[in-house]
Amino acid sequence: MSNPIALIGRAATYLLLLLAAFISVFPFFWMAVGATNTSADILKGKATPGGALWANMVNFFSSVDMPRILFNSFFIAGVGTALTLLVSSLAGYGFEMFRSRFRERIFGSLLLMLSIPFAALMIPLFIMMANLKLINTYQAIILPTIASIFIVFYFRQATKAFPHELRDAARIDGLKEWQIFFWVYMPVMRSTYAAATIIVFMANWNNYLWPLIVLQTNEMKTLTLVVAGLTSAYTPDWGVVMVGAIFATLPTLIIFFLLQRRFVEGMLGAVK
Amino acid sequence: MAQSGYERSQQVNGWLFVLPALILLGIFMIYPIIWSLWMSFQVGRGMNFSFGGFTNIMRLTQDPVFLRALSNTLIFLAIQVPIMLILALLFANALNDSKLWGRSWFRTAIFLPCVTSLVAYSVVFRSMFAQDGIMNEMLMALQIIDNPIPWLADPFWAKVVIISAITWRWTGYNMIFYLAAMQNIDRSIYEAAKIDGVPAWARFWYITVPMLKPVILFTTVISTIGTLQLFDEPNLITNQGGPSDATLTLSLYIYNLSFRFMPSFGYAATVSYVIVVLVGILTLIQFLVARDRRA
Amino acid sequence: MTSLSTGLKRSLAIALAGVSMFSVTAASAGEITVWAWDPNFNGATMNKAAEIYSAAHPDVTVTVVDFAKADLETKLQAQLASGTTDGLPDIVLIEDYGAQKYLQSFPGAFEPLSGAVDLSGFAPYKTELATLNGQGYSLPFDSGVTGFFYRSDILEEAGYTAADLEDITWSRLIEIGQDIKEKTGQILLPIDPNDAGIFRIMMQSAGSWYFNADGSVNIANNDVFKAALKTYQDLVASGITKPVAGWTEYTGSFTSGDTVGTVTGVWMVGTIKANADQSGQWGIAPIPALDGVEGATHASNLGGSSWYVMSAAPNKAEAIDFLNTVWGQDVNFYQEILVNQGALGSLLAAREGEAYSASDDFFGGAPVWQNFSDWLGAIPAVNYGIFTNEADAAVVAQIPALTSGGNIDEIAAAIEAQVSQQIQ
Numbered sequence: 001m002s003n004p005i006a007l008i009g010r011a012a013t014y015l016l017l018l019l020a021a022f023i024s025v026f027p028f029f030w031m032a033v034g035a036t037n038t039s040a041d042i043l044k045g046k047a048t049p050g051g052a053l054w055a056n057m058v059n060f061f062s063s064v065d066m067p068r069i070l071f072n073s074f075f076i077a078g079v080g081t082a083l084t085l086l087v088s089s090l091a092g093y094g095f096e097m098f099r100s101r102f103r104e105r106i107f108g109s110l111l112l113m114l115s116i117p118f119a120a121l122m123i124p125l126f127i128m129m130a131n132l133k134l135i136n137t138y139q140a141i142i143l144p145t146i147a148s149i150f151i152v153f154y155f156r157q158a159t160k161a162f163p164h165e166l167r168d169a170a171r172i173d174g175l176k177e178w179q180i181f182f183w184v185y186m187p188v189m190r191s192t193y194a195a196a197t198i199i200v201f202m203a204n205w206n207n208y209l210w211p212l213i214v215l216q217t218n219e220m221k222t223l224t225l226v227v228a229g230l231t232s233a234y235t236p237d238w239g240v241v242m243v244g245a246i247f248a249t250l251p252t253l254i255i256f257f258l259l260q261r262r263f264v265e266g267m268l269g270a271v272k
Numbered sequence: 273m274a275q276s277g278y279e280r281s282q283q284v285n286g287w288l289f290v291l292p293a294l295i296l297l298g299i300f301m302i303y304p305i306i307w308s309l310w311m312s313f314q315v316g317r318g319m320n321f322s323f324g325g326f327t328n329i330m331r332l333t334q335d336p337v338f339l340r341a342l343s344n345t346l347i348f349l350a351i352q353v354p355i356m357l358i359l360a361l362l363f364a365n366a367l368n369d370s371k372l373w374g375r376s377w378f379r380t381a382i383f384l385p386c387v388t389s390l391v392a393y394s395v396v397f398r399s400m401f402a403q404d405g406i407m408n409e410m411l412m413a414l415q416i417i418d419n420p421i422p423w424l425a426d427p428f429w430a431k432v433v434i435i436s437a438i439t440w441r442w443t444g445y446n447m448i449f450y451l452a453a454m455q456n457i458d459r460s461i462y463e464a465a466k467i468d469g470v471p472a473w474a475r476f477w478y479i480t481v482p483m484l485k486p487v488i489l490f491t492t493v494i495s496t497i498g499t500l501q502l503f504d505e506p507n508l509i510t511n512q513g514g515p516s517d518a519t520l521t522l523s524l525y526i527y528n529l530s531f532r533f534m535p536s537f538g539y540a541a542t543v544s545y546v547i548v549v550l551v552g553i554l555t556l557i558q559f560l561v562a563r564d565r566r567a
Numbered sequence: 568m569t570s571l572s573t574g575l576k577r578s579l580a581i582a583l584a585g586v587s588m589f590s591v592t593a594a595s596a597g598e599i600t601v602w603a604w605d606p607n608f609n610g611a612t613m614n615k616a617a618e619i620y621s622a623a624h625p626d627v628t629v630t631v632v633d634f635a636k637a638d639l640e641t642k643l644q645a646q647l648a649s650g651t652t653d654g655l656p657d658i659v660l661i662e663d664y665g666a667q668k669y670l671q672s673f674p675g676a677f678e679p680l681s682g683a684v685d686l687s688g689f690a691p692y693k694t695e696l697a698t699l700n701g702q703g704y705s706l707p708f709d710s711g712v713t714g715f716f717y718r719s720d721i722l723e724e725a726g727y728t729a730a731d732l733e734d735i736t737w738s739r740l741i742e743i744g745q746d747i748k749e750k751t752g753q754i755l756l757p758i759d760p761n762d763a764g765i766f767r768i769m770m771q772s773a774g775s776w777y778f779n780a781d782g783s784v785n786i787a788n789n790d791v792f793k794a795a796l797k798t799y800q801d802l803v804a805s806g807i808t809k810p811v812a813g814w815t816e817y818t819g820s821f822t823s824g825d826t827v828g829t830v831t832g833v834w835m836v837g838t839i840k841a842n843a844d845q846s847g848q849w850g851i852a853p854i855p856a857l858d859g860v861e862g863a864t865h866a867s868n869l870g871g872s873s874w875y876v877m878s879a880a881p882n883k884a885e886a887i888d889f890l891n892t893v894w895g896q897d898v899n900f901y902q903e904i905l906v907n908q909g910a911l912g913s914l915l916a917a918r919e920g921e922a923y924s925a926s927d928d929f930f931g932g933a934p935v936w937q938n939f940s941d942w943l944g945a946i947p948a949v950n951y952g953i954f955t956n957e958a959d960a961a962v963v964a965q966i967p968a969l970t971s972g973g974n975i976d977e978i979a980a981a982i983e984a985q986v987s988q989q990i991q
Contacts, residue, residue, distance in 0.1 A: 009472065013366045013369075013372075016362070016363075016366065017363070017366055017367070017378045017382075020359075020363060020378075020381075020382050020443075021377075021378050021381035021382060023440065024381050024382050024383075024384055024385050024440070024444065025381050025384060027385070027388075027393065027396045027397065027400065027440075028384065028388070030396055030399075030400060030406065031392060031396050034396075034399070040822075040823075040842070042399060043399075043402075043404075043815065043819040043823060044404065044823060045402070045404050045405050045406050045409055047406055047409075063606065087292045087293050087296065088293060090289050090290070090292060090293065091289060091290045091292070091293035091294070093289055094285075094286055094287075094288070094289025094290040095289075095290055097286075097289070098282050098283070098285055098286025098289065099286075100283065100286055103286060103287075103290060106290075106294070110297075111493075111555070112548060112551070112552060113297075113301055113302075113305065114497055115497050115500070115501070115547060115548050115551035115552070116305060116308070116544060116545075116547070116548055117501045117503070117522070117523045117526055117544050117547055118501075119503065119523055119526045119527045119530060119531075119540070119544070120308045120526055120530075120540060120541055120543075120544035121301075121304035121305065121308060122530070122645060123307075123530065123537060123645065123648060123649060124303065124304035124307035124308065125300065125304050126645055126646070126649045126651075127649045127650070127651065128299075128300075128303065128304070130649060130651035130653050130654075131651075133653070135651070135653045135654040136654050143296070143300060144300040144301075146293075146296050147292070147293040147294075147296035147297045147300070147301070149297070149301075150494075152293060157490075177285045177288075177289075178288075181289070198387065202386070202387055205389065206389055206390040206391075208390060208391065208504070209503075212634075212638050212641065212642060213641065213642055213645050213646075216632070216642075216654040216655075216656075217600070217630075217632060218630070218632050218633075224389065224390070224391050225634075225638075227389075227391045227392065227395075228391050228635055228638065229606075229633055229634055229635050229638070231391075231395055231635070236814075236815065238399070238815070241395055242395070242396075244392075245389065245391065245392030245395050245396065246392070248389035248391055248392045249387075249388050249389045249392045249393075252387040252388070252389065253384075253387055253388075255387075256383075256384075256387045260380065263448070264379070264448060264451060264452055264455075267448050267449060267451075267452035317672060331991070334988060335988055335989075336964075336984075336985055336988065337960070337964070337985065337988075337989065340964070398813065398815070399815075402812070402815070402816050402819075403809075403810075403811060403812070403816055403820075404819075404825070422810045422812065423812070424812030424813060424816070425759070425760050425761070425810040425811060425812040426810070427967060430812075510812075511761050511812065511813045512637070514760075514761030514812070514963065515760045515761040515812065515963070515966070516760060516761065516963050516964050516965075516966050516967050517960070517963070517964045527641075528956075528960070530644075530645075530648075531640070531641040531644045531645060532637075532640070532641070532644075532956050533954075533956050533957050533960075533989065534668060534672060534953060534954060534957070534990065535644060535648050535672065537648070
């Protein structure tokens, strides 16, 4: 520590990290300040808090049926996340624990499927949803996201770290395979689930293009759609947009802070 | 007899665990994929189409917009992915030091961007990079520039904004992967190297990086796929790929061909298979490079 | 493909029916659903119309669903392309440039209104652009009649009056702009290098477009279009423009006093008047004419939109009756939306109303609506064709070449080449 070169290196590290942290957090600060300013002030680049927060909030909440919109967003993201975690972790566990040559091939082909851009799949998906009479329903949004290839990959990687002795012991105790999964694997892997919850919830909450196409009425819109709509008026009120942006960001932030402690731990398993 | 019974039950269980996911993928992924594969051989407008063989593939070679979108996408890939992953690796390495003060604070702050809402962050970036926005104000106050930079109105700077935006959003995400992997590395290796007088940079380069190879490969593949499909940022921040197609990406072009222009679904599907082929080739190269170094 | 998966789909549908999640089913009878894109503008006018209609027809309710304009177009195109009518609204707002694209690409999707509504009462250029095979399909809504909006106080400072802007050409406007810059240091116009609107304004003001009446591409040898390219190049080279990116920066530049004015559609009035502190400091002049072009006028159009009824609409009859009763006849309604939303409708009879003849102190006491109505009648009708988006994209792609002083003929040829390639 007394070495001057090491000290300089130390100082440089802190400087780099401070700069990175500042750049990372600054847009959040900008958003919060924006919510307190009038539209005209935001356009002028005013970087200090103003007194328009209440007016912006009132305008935002009066523009749409906010409780319903929030319910839609939370329902879609919440149910979608729970189902995704269940189905995709089952598959990740299955691919890793019960290896067979044929399933390995299927697994390998999943990666290529991940690379097809969603815009190319929207029309056939829409036709399918119309045939199933699911246009303008929560199911239409949730169903296509449940089997997430990325999350299946993630759980398969994480399962490599799952101690096989635990499974063997459970088998000797006479537990069935599904019981091992639900009673042994899930509790042991709770950090992995916590990390996956953040990733999946974030993706569902931010889902934009597909809900836009499938949801048709005001009662069904999600917060993401509402905020996007606010920005496109002939004369957008940027103060209101900033309030909307904060409300669109808060839930994912809160979930992240709630699960943060387990998050790094959970990623740990996934990269072993 | 008992052995084969066990084998069979293993087989049955294996299928039972993966089946729900495979059924859902079959319906909501494979069916649309087959549809789009079939569409890529069709020509025509809207839903009036006919078999066109390789017409769409020929069209790709003569389409200036496609070539522009392709080169933009590859530029983003070649510049953004290395910058982001190197930054993530450096931050992770700095944060891996257990004696570092404020470690969890830095980690949280740098990770924060990736939990922001997409719409919110694009609105904020657009206003920050406006001509009279805070970015220009700060740079001018620091005397780095004399005149405001037309961030979003100039083809070069618009690319810079998009690269900055994606890097801002995803660096912390990749950093967490590296950080987690670094904590799996046995401390004693570092201690031994330290005693032998190996400098910090060499410890990083000759111990950390090789140990992280599988994670680096994983994040490279995922980031490559993500960047090749880049859509949200150029759509929302630079006004649908502007200015003058400077940030037009392949995904955005597919979207334009399907939903903004006279619908040309067959051709749009063909462009999307260009992305699939690119991902296939690049992933293969990345795996080969990773294997080579190991030898 | 379809037969293979039908069985699977049916069984899945049955399975899903068992899953009882919340869902909103088709609209109930007597409920007219409308898709619009600006809750403060077209959405607000539609709500006002609904209020009037519901007073006389208490059994009918009108629900306006707002989307971003680009989003609405994406939705409509995806839905029409998929061939399913499930979830489509009864009435949809479409920007005029896209009218023929939708009408021609999706035959049978829209209901002709010719028989039910007297379309002769509307501005002819509005009804023509939505006519296909002799049938009119739209109930024309707002006009995009253009004007040159400017800060009269700054012009005055430089020694110019409103009369100096009457009957001028673009080259004269450039001279004035340079003089203003010299005397006051102010930049005249904001220009968004990612938007082809200014070219559309210039072309239509001389009765020309990207395409001929038969739909063939008319760019490389189109003298009007090339004059527009030249004018744009001169504007940028003269130093009287400021580059802006996107709508907000664009409107922000002249409402904040950063630029002196802009050439745009009448619907900008609301945005400008939102800055109450600038009352009396604004003026509106007719737009400059293109230099040396045959048939050049001072009247043009930018944007504007119309209401369409979907053929598959569950409440088609009510929707048509609603449009006809309020939008097709109610002169008082047009006065209200003019005053409250600044929406200049296309119903000619509405011009006789009180609000249209009123003068506006915000614009120095000028009878702005009367002026716009007069210019509206002079807009040359052009056939927008079905590929305006493709042509716009090709023009925008060449703007860097244009601003860096490239050869006009080569640029026009490059644009034509891209458009021809894109519309195959």
